Amino acid sequence: MPLLVYRIGVRMDAQTLKQQIAAAHETARADEGYWLGMAAFRYGFPLLEMHRSLWEWHVDASAPTHLGAINEIHHTPRRAEPKDTYFVTPIVDAPYSRTFVDLSGGAVVLTVPPVTDRYFTVQLLDMYTNSFGYVGTRMGDTTGGDYLLAGPGWRGTVPDGITRVITAPTPLVCLLARVTILDDDVPAAVALQKRIALRPADPAAPKPDPSANPPARDWRGEGGDPLDFYRMLADCLSASPPPAADAGVLGLLARIGIAPHHPFDPSRLHPAAVDGLRRAVADGLRDLYADMPFAGPSRNGWVMVDVDTIGDWGTDYFSRLEIAQIGLLANSAKEAYYIGAILDGDGDPLSGEHRYELRFGPDDFPPVDAFWSVTMYLNPQGFLVENPIGRYHLGSLTKDLAYGPDGSLTLYLQRENPGPDKESNWLPTTEPGVLFRLILRQYLPTADILTGRYAPPAVVRVDR
Numbered sequence: 001m002p003l004l005v006y007r008i009g010v011r012m013d014a015q016t017l018k019q020q021i022a023a024a025h026e027t028a029r030a031d032e033g034y035w036l037g038m039a040a041f042r043y044g045f046p047l048l049e050m051h052r053s054l055w056e057w058h059v060d061a062s063a064p065t066h067l068g069a070i071n072e073i074h075h076t077p078r079r080a081e082p083k084d085t086y087f088v089t090p091i092v093d094a095p096y097s098r099t100f101v102d103l104s105g106g107a108v109v110l111t112v113p114p115v116t117d118r119y120f121t122v123q124l125l126d127m128y129t130n131s132f133g134y135v136g137t138r139m140g141d142t143t144g145g146d147y148l149l150a151g152p153g154w155r156g157t158v159p160d161g162i163t164r165v166i167t168a169p170t171p172l173v174c175l176l177a178r179v180t181i182l183d184d185d186v187p188a189a190v191a192l193q194k195r196i197a198l199r200p201a202d203p204a205a206p207k208p209d210p211s212a213n214p215p216a217r218d219w220r221g222e223g224g225d226p227l228d229f230y231r232m233l234a235d236c237l238s239a240s241p242p243p244a245a246d247a248g249v250l251g252l253l254a255r256i257g258i259a260p261h262h263p264f265d266p267s268r269l270h271p272a273a274v275d276g277l278r279r280a281v282a283d284g285l286r287d288l289y290a291d292m293p294f295a296g297p298s299r300n301g302w303v304m305v306d307v308d309t310i311g312d313w314g315t316d317y318f319s320r321l322e323i324a325q326i327g328l329l330a331n332s333a334k335e336a337y338y339i340g341a342i343l344d345g346d347g348d349p350l351s352g353e354h355r356y357e358l359r360f361g362p363d364d365f366p367p368v369d370a371f372w373s374v375t376m377y378l379n380p381q382g383f384l385v386e387n388p389i390g391r392y393h394l395g396s397l398t399k400d401l402a403y404g405p406d407g408s409l410t411l412y413l414q415r416e417n418p419g420p421d422k423e424s425n426w427l428p429t430t431e432p433g434v435l436f437r438l439i440l441r442q443y444l445p446t447a448d449i450l451t452g453r454y455a456p457p458a459v460v461r462v463d464r
């Protein structure tokens with residue numbers, strides 16, 4: 001007669017109980033793999049995006065975003081356009097200058113020209129998307145000069161004539177420069193832009209080889225192996241050592257075999273845990289592109305990101321992940337405070353089949369010391385919206401805007417031309433049925449913005 005045991009009041013034979021226990025263990029391993037995989041995804045996605053950008057900009061000559069040599073600033077001598085997909089939500093108020101900088105072989109010198117008549121900034125980010133350093137208007141660098149960029153632990157001799165030494169937290173750095181366009185005079189901004197340059201502090205230093213970095217190619221395509229995410233994450237952690245503050249999450253990742261200087265090997269994990277890791281990547285991507293854009297508290301339909309953490313994330317991994325998807329190279333709030341809208345004032349998605357207005361009363365304009373602008377993007381892709389007049393933004397620097405007699409300003413957001421009397425204030429939207437998002441950029445925001453006292457007016461649908 002088979003041995004009988006009791007489990008929660010149910011009599012069963014030992015073999016059945018053994019099978020149920022094994023199934024419970026299998027489920028537990030899969031669940032643990034899933035949740036640890038989700039932690040790895042939320043922590044590691046921004047790092048992989050930075051390394052993927054480096055690889056495409058400086059190694060993969062077939063990539064549409066390829067630039068050329070690392071440690072050389074590459075200038076785009078025009079405003080951003082819809083074809084520019086090198087990163088999401090590009091600015092239109094200034095032409096971009098950009099590169100990655102490898103400091104592992106020695107420090108480099110950043111040269112900027114005198115810029116006294118307009119806002120400019122050179123933003124420096126580590127590979128964890130922290131904006132750790134700036135040169136520009138806010139920093140008082142309007143007379144031009146040379147600035148030394150040094151890697152972690154650098155102990156070299158500072159060359160003569162250096163204005164300031166900026167030490168990077170990671171050996172690899174992303175540099176992004178912006179010189180504001182005034183009065184639609186793009187050539188004047190480009191002339192200044194081209195005088196921003198890099199050179200090695202030691203002329204005898206060897207040229208860095210960007211292909212020595214992890215080949216962080218895009219792993220998100222159909223048919224790709226989700227486990228490539230974890231493989232690349234382990235490699236990128238080795239190339240870009242994480243900050244000490246990340247010790248807690250790194251301890252979790254080590255439980256699934258992800259650690260600096262240790263290649264990820266899924267064969268060392270239980271198959272159920274590996275299945276959980278695969279599901280985590282799929283669900284992480286789904287959440288990233290469906291649920292997360294502009295998650296957070298909102299005012300008048302505009303999502304107000306945390307001024308204390310944006311661009312200097314610390315251990316706020318969730319916010320860092322969200323911003324990496326909607327605007328990878330985010331500024332710190334003191335430099336520029338960006339807020340976004342994907343909903344109108346009634347809470348409905350912004351879509352190209354409707355007509356909207358954004359009205360700034362005389363006292364409703366963003367209180368900034370530089371400028372502000374509203375830019376139109378596809379949602380969720382984050383790229384500029386193609387339109388027949390080639391207009392992608394409007395703002396305080398836009399020429400010929402029509403203000404009301406009381407000093408108010410109404411922007412018309414719709415696909416079709418609103419007519420000759422309103423065309424100067426028209427920002428074309430997407431095709432009918434296609435969602436869009438808006439980003440309000442506020443450069444050199446004042447205390448009213450940074451303390452939350454100011455909120456812009458709502459986007460109002462006018463064709464109800």
